[in-house]
Amino acid sequence: MEKIAVFVDVQNIYYTTRQAYQRQFNYRNFWKSISCRAEIVTAIAYAIESGDSGQFKFQSALKHIGFQVKLKPYIQRADGSAKGDWDVGITIDIMEIAATVDKIVLLSGDGDFAMLLERISAKTKVKTAVYGVPQLTAKSLIDACDQFYAITREDLL
Numbered sequence: 123m124e125k126i127a128v129f130v131d132v133q134n135i136y137y138t139t140r141q142a143y144q145r146q147f148n149y150r151n152f153w154k155s156i157s158c159r160a161e162i163v164t165a166i167a168y169a170i171e172s173g174d175s176g177q178f179k180f181q182s183a184l185k186h187i188g189f190q191v192k193l194k195p196y197i198q199r200a201d202g203s204a205k206g207d208w209d210v211g212i213t214i215d216i217m218e219i220a221a222t223v224d225k226i227v228l229l230s231g232d233g234d235f236a237m238l239l240e241r242i243s244a245k246t247k248v249k250t251a252v253y254g255v256p257q258l259t260a261k262s263l264i265d266a267c268d269q270f271y272a273i274t275r276e277d278l279l
Contacts (some may be wrong), residue, residue: 167191
């Protein structure tokens with residue numbers, strides 16, 4: 123069986139599915155679908171910790187499914203803007219595991235990851251796959267991966 127590592131940009135998936143479909147991504151169905159085709163070596167979901175009870179339940183559900191959940195504090199700046207970005211953390215984790223698996227699976231539409239996927243494809247033999255909402259996924263990210271899987275209404279709760 124193909125060995126894969128799964129990385130989820132939770133905030134990106136939440137906001138893009140909500141914007142495009144007004145619904146949430148079904149992580150349980152995703153896990154069932156992908157785990158019957160490949161061996162999941164690692165699966166990490168990157169989220170923001172806001173102390174909200176709904177988010178705590180969601181994060182517990184992700185852990186129950188099989189994801190390791192990494193949390194970063196939600197930072198509210200004095201000017202009213204907010205920060206809670208996992209791009210560097212996701213990049214480091216992908217770079218560390220890329221040479222040990224057959225495929226990297228990234229759930230995100232963020233074009234900032236295009237350079238990462240191009241780099242690991244150039245330096246390793248690992249294949250890359252991206253799951254994202256088609257109209258909200260950067261073209262550069264779609265072009266950088268080996269396979270793009272469109273998140274559609276069938277993939278939602």
